[in-house]
Amino acid sequence: MTTLTTPRRDASLWDVADSILGALEMVRRALFFIWPTYIFAAYVSCALFFANRHVLMGDALSRVASAWTIAQGFQPHLAAIGFVWGPIPVVPEIPLLWFGHIWRPLVTEVIAGSIVTAAFGAMGVYMLYHFLLERGVSRMTSTVLTLGFAFNPLILIYSTNGMSEIPYIALLIASLRYFSRWEIRGRTMDLGIAAILVGLASWDRYESIVATIAMAGVVSIIRWRATIDRPLPARRQTIFAHLLIVFMPTILFFGTFILFSWSLTGTPLAQFSSVYGNSSLVKIAGSPIIASVQVETVSNRLMHLAPFLVVEIFFLLVAIYFRRWSVRMGAIAIVGLPLLFDLYGLTSGLQFDFLRYLILAIPLVVVVGAELAVNGHAGSFVACVSVVVTMGTAFWTIGIPDMALQEYPYHQLMVGQEGATLSDVQLEAPTAVAQWLDAQNLPDDSILTDATYGGRVIVGSRYPRRFATSPDRNYFTIIDNPYQHGIRYVITVPTNTGAIYPINEYYPTMFDGCVPNTQLVFQATGLGRPSYWRVYKIDGPISPSSAVKSTHCTAPLPPNVF
Template identity: 30%
Template sequence: MIATWTHHRVKTLFFVTTFALYLGVGYWLQVRHGFIIGDALSRVAAAQSVLFSRDPHLAAIGFIFTPLTAVVQIPAIALNPWWPVITERAFAGSIMSAFFMAAAVVQILGMGTDRGLPRAYSMSITALFALNPMIIFYGSNGMSEAPFIFFMSWTVHRLMMWMINDDVHHLVVAGGIAMGLAYLTRYDAVACVAAAGLLVGGTTYARARENPRSRRALLDLLMVSLPGFAAFLGWAAVSWLITGEAFAQFTSQYGNTSILAQSGQTKPEFFDGLSFAAVSITLLAPTLLPLAGWAVAHRWGRPYWPTVLVPLVIYGAALAFQSYSYASGSTFGFLRFYIIAIPMAASLALLAVPDGVIMPTKRPGRHAPPALVDPAASFRGPRSRPAYVVVALVFAISLPVTAWGMGKSTYAPQEFALGAVLAPQPDSLTEQKAHEHRIANTFSTERRIAHYLDQLGLPDNSVLTDTVFGFAVVTATTRPRMFVIPSDPDFTSKLNDPVSGDIRYMLAAPPTGRGASDALNLRYPTLYETGADIATLELEIPNDGDGQPDWRLYRVNEAVPVS
């Protein structure tokens, strides 16, 4: 009982400490310095629309992103009337990512402690994982990487324990909960769902010594993969019923395929794309291959050796999916897409050393160890072994290498601009520093537009804008009901007849690049240039941010009375 209490106390300590660390970094970056990544802010905008738009409803969350990262922010978004930075500075996203990344840290710790590794070693590997610069950044910035790492690490942790004690509860948690929620976090999870099913089904078939081997293998495969497959079909069905598009992420005018075309990104040569992915993985986990080789060599032929297959297959499926996606031209060249290499390296570091005494399980299966001993022994592992020190040092190499890689704009276009916050150098005249500051200032112009509109005292239902770029304005306002946005059911009717729809202003972005998909530009191709004979230019607002449009605010012309 004492050892179990100690076990939970260590996990609680790691969770609370890392949650506070990531949340503090998020506050410092986003609230104090305004360094916000667009995808994080757009998820906040989706969650805000569920509560505070002109027509609050759950479907306002949209179907471009998978829903979980926005849905879990709704309770924090509810505080926005009392603390506007929750949405304006996307701090609701920081709360979300800090929670999930801290939970992922606990899963990494559990991979070691539940297998009886020396506590100091498990804590050291976990601390190195938690303090990796990419983990700190994505644990604080409201992106989907944190929940994805958590659900994948939860899956890996449970499947590793299932490989050892054959407890069906681990399959239920890994498949029925973690894998299903992982797909509702990122589309990458579909590859992991398939890989987990093949791994579990193959393992069950190999273990079985008598018939019905195939039936047992199929049942376990379905147990671990069917919930994820159901999430895939369910999300597609709901999207189709509401929007008419089952896979809006790929087919919508706001989806990834359209964004790639609008941004002018050219498809890389296939092997160049794979090379880019390999370099990105190396920057994040430079010792991944040595750790994998070490873990496989150490485990091969010993009891429970298939545990090493779990991180290789599950995390590896996510890396393979992202590598192929970029090489085939269906996604962007972002370092963060390969971040799963970091928990993969951490789990392999925990597998490259001998197990101690395995923690007891609720329902050991037929392939479990013949006897489970006192779990207190799991904290009394070997006091000093050179192998532990060597493996930890090899894993620790990733911290300085990743920090260096995050400063390379070729591979880390979203991370290198942290230099504008960490080392501002306001007097520098270099193009790189100027680029860093433009990225750091992204959305500052949109916040000024929102504050200007707030001061006009406009009524509800008076400003028409699309959320291709306009989401940053809507999140910064204190009066979101002032805006008419695409998730409102009457958006199309007001777009077609803004005068009769009581629209006073139209917020226009240039009809180039991503602005080509803006609903206002599609309906009125000359709006940005001339007002399309329905509006008069009131303000032109040059943008200080990187990749953001120079806005034009048009006042809708009043209807001419019929004599």
């Protein structure tokens, strides 16, 4: 009798190897088609390069410190998200930081933040490419414009450093893509997705509200024109309905942000009103940040960063006027108006004088380029040249320290110089503080610090939960009576660092050792700002009123600090 079944073979090691290889092959094939993965990989590689040379930005570090605190507890402690900033760059970092003990650079070199921005960057690049294709730009031109955007030095830097710029731009571009689909196909669902994406961006940067307003304006005009044959009440109703679609997500996201901020930290709009808020920071004397930049300065900077933007706009206006090109202004308005708002913010002192507030100029070059490129070869040529030239001008601009205070160290690394010493953020001293504190075996919430500088210590610590940091709900009650709230150590920095540090506001003489019941137990110095760190042990109750200059001062300010 013959048997129809194949003879059974015992599973050997080879079978296991075979199936692993098979799985890898499948992954490889999948990756081949998911090209944004390569963009992601490129960004992460650059991030590792920068991290390896210790160049990083303070805000990104504070965000990682917040996420690190949340990730290390069984009970999520959401106040630590830090409502000074929106939750977007912080929340996706939390799961990555569950591995922060296994691979320390995730925390100490802000690589968790880098991975998040790299992912957003890759998403933005993917969305941009499809926006261009769907808009009708040829495949070739789309590829050039997309790569020109993806590897523009400024975009590259911010895709690797954990800041909020790239999530903002990526969400804006994604929103743009769906908005443009709505313009082309007329499906309200696409408009809904666009509105949700731009609303989500308000969890990253509040300026995205300007993009929502721009979108609402464009939608009103489009619907008004499209319903020309309908009676007036019907036209009003359709515009009202579409405006609801546009505004609802932004109102919801921004509203919940305010509500949660309020319920978790006690301040509805920490971004504006807290001691870390922009208005407070801009007011600080001795700050390297100069409020209220001149219009000439800002336009000069913009002309350095993206001079061909003007060329493109000129070309577009001429073509519209003389050649009757049909141009969709929607996409341009959605990126352009927020940029105009940033320019206004810079000149009116709402925002700091940082180059990164002009970063929207780069996607705007591509978006204006798209409108040129859909109208023929000449347009495509101008668009491609503009985008490629912008790569060069952006690189040139970040090489000028006066213009690009924060980006200059990255430029130095890119040209083969050592950039780390130029960076504001230096971690040797705070890491030494963290290591010393880790060794003290303290209970949770026993070390007083705050989000401005505390983050630098917290990322260096293996026990982030031991730090009481703003913006906890009861932070300011703790700072009033630290000893009664279980605080045993206070981290202090000199008072003239150029940023607000609440401990210095409450105990201006603490650093100098003039507060009774405190005792200097550790100090560290290093490069960067602040360069001098002290840890005081609290032996008994202290309060702001006890912090007077007196003969109790045990440690006068050494002459080498500032």
